[in-house]
Amino acid sequence: MQALYSQLLIGLINGSFYALLSLGLSLIFGLLNIVNFAHGAFFMLGAFAAPLLLEHLGIGYWGSLLIVPPVLALGGMVLQRIVLRPLQELDHLYGLLATFGFALIVQGLMQIGFGSAGLPYAIPSALQGGQNLGFMLLPNYRGFVILVSLAVCASVYLLVERTRLGALLRAATENAERLSSFGINVPRLVTLSYGLGVGLAALAGLLAAPMLQVRPLMGADLMIVVFAVVVIGGMGSILGSIVTGYSLGVIEGLTRYFYPEASNTILFVLMALVLAVRPNGLFGRREA
Amino acid sequence: MTDRARASSGLEIQGLHAFYGQSHVLRGVDLSVKPGQLVAILGRNGAGKSTLIKSIMGLIKKCSGQIRLGDVDLLGRPADQIARMGLAWVPEDRGIFASLTVAENLRLPPILASDAPDEAALFALFPALHERLNTPGTRLSGGEQQMLALARMLRTGARTLLLDEPTEGLAPLIVAQIGEIIAQLKRSGYTLLLVEQNLQWIAPLADHLYVLEQGRIVDECASEDFEGRLPSLIAHLGL
Ligand SMILES: Nc1ncnc2c1ncn2[C@@H]1O[C@H](COP(=O)(O)OP(=O)(O)OP(=O)(O)O)[C@@H](O)[C@H]1O
Numbered sequence A: 001m002q003a004l005y006s007q008l009l010i011g012l013i014n015g016s017f018y019a020l021l022s023l024g025l026s027l028i029f030g031l032l033n034i035v036n037f038a039h040g041a042f043f044m045l046g047a048f049a050a051p052l053l054l055e056h057l058g059i060g061y062w063g064s065l066l067i068v069p070p071v072l073a074l075g076g077m078v079l080q081r082i083v084l085r086p087l088q089e090l091d092h093l094y095g096l097l098a099t100f101g102f103a104l105i106v107q108g109l110m111q112i113g114f115g116s117a118g119l120p121y122a123i124p125s126a127l128q129g130g131q132n133l134g135f136m137l138l139p140n141y142r143g144f145v146i147l148v149s150l151a152v153c154a155s156v157y158l159l160v161e162r163t164r165l166g167a168l169l170r171a172a173t174e175n176a177e178r179l180s181s182f183g184i185n186v187p188r189l190v191t192l193s194y195g196l197g198v199g200l201a202a203l204a205g206l207l208a209a210p211m212l213q214v215r216p217l218m219g220a221d222l223m224i225v226v227f228a229v230v231v232i233g234g235m236g237s238i239l240g241s242i243v244t245g246y247s248l249g250v251i252e253g254l255t256r257y258f259y260p261e262a263s264n265t266i267l268f269v270l271m272a273l274v275l276a277v278r279p280n281g282l283f284g285r286r287e288a
Numbered sequence B: 001m002t003d004r005a006r007a008s009s010g011l012e013i014q015g016l017h018a019f020y021g022q023s024h025v026l027r028g029v030d031l032s033v034k035p036g037q038l039v040a041i042l043g044r045n046g047a048g049k050s051t052l053i054k055s056i057m058g059l060i061k062k063c064s065g066q067i068r069l070g071d072v073d074l075l076g077r078p079a080d081q082i083a084r085m086g087l088a089w090v091p092e093d094r095g096i097f098a099s100l101t102v103a104e105n106l107r108l109p110p111i112l113a114s115d116a117p118d119e120a121a122l123f124a125l126f127p128a129l130h131e132r133l134n135t136p137g138t139r140l141s142g143g144e145q146q147m148l149a150l151a152r153m154l155r156t157g158a159r160t161l162l163l164d165e166p167t168e169g170l171a172p173l174i175v176a177q178i179g180e181i182i183a184q185l186k187r188s189g190y191t192l193l194l195v196e197q198n199l200q201w202i203a204p205l206a207d208h209l210y211v212l213e214q215g216r217i218v219d220e221c222a223s224e225d226f227e228g229r230l231p232s233l234i235a236h237l238g239l
């Protein structure tokens, strides 16, 4: 039983990252109509920021949590404004290739700068240790990651579904040109949502820094799985990304307990099945 | 908040050409809507009426000629900027967003003028909307969607309004209601440009009629000449 619970916990942790990352991908896909291949690079940069800020500026975990997501979101907005916006009139393939190229460049530079092994980063002192839940030991930091990810996912969901900004985002996803004819500056909205998506990736990276090895390819490796999650959930649905993110993390964890041999492939098998039955994913828009 | 929209501005269009790729849809349109006037564009299906409205709203990429709102040249400006100059429209399909509630659709465009009608005034004009604020926009009936589109347009405080076939596909009772609303807008000094296929309905409301055929204005007349010109208008429209 112990082992089952701990696999469930790992599943929830992984699911937290899947949800945060696929949520950002969905936001970006909704407004830019491109799959953001730069997502893994921003995740990795978010993770690297933690040890680098500590070493060079003496900024600890909590300071980083405050600074890193907004700063990288801003960087993402600059990238969108300078590189992606001029490509928007062309085939979406160009935008997709640009994000892919950006990811390769960033990964390459980080490998030159830090090697492939990467940097260690300690769990913040306030979150060291764990709670004995009776049936299992819950490390504090893992509980923290799950809570933060749930809170952030819920906030983004409410932002999109309940606020004026969210209404604008939904309208732009539905018909951007139409929205602009009602007096809304859609390009600015597009830049903003790219920033929001990147900010979520950076936050996920920062949350991962004390748990995973901080290394240049950490984002690329994780994104392979996240893209499977996104394909299963369907692009562009906010609730869909969140629900599929967590459930697939848990399904993966359960597989690791019941049938460990399949744990690395289960998501891809599910992806193939879903693609065969519902090509737009479980929550996907029909025409996407 | 800016008050650019406060004055009801006229529209002057000269030598307007519009293209979809290679296809040349508007072939030199001249048209004038004086401040406070209601002008109607008539024409058969495919004549280019919606293209004309979209060109004014900045939604047709390939355009040449001149479109002036008051003393501002609109051609080449981004659509959102044009809308914020006090030009609001109702698209042919009403443009209700399916993923937004009635309230969200209504409140989508920015308010442009401090004297824009408040929501109480809008609900007095469109009582059906008030009880449906939280329903998804496309759950409304065709008539209600048209009311929502009209209310959304008026809420901005824009004083120059473009309506693309506001009566299309609606029951006679609703058409009459919309006629009353439009007459009321005209009395309050709004400038209106309507696309319409329903000659009988629009003739008593309009100050001036244009007939568009294959991208050109082929006939026009002022309201005082309607009676005499009716046979030729009917011939042009193939009624
Ligand atoms: N997006 C488009 N791409 C290419 N051609 C188009 C497009 N929209 C309209 N057209 C063509 O342009 C011409 C004018 O179309 P438009 O919609 O302006 O006509 P309309 O007068 O509004 O017709 P209706 O009364 O049916 O609404 C038509 O021949 C139409 O096929």
Ligand SMILES: [Mg+2]
Binding pocket: B049, B050, B051, B092, B164
């Ligand atoms: Mg039309």
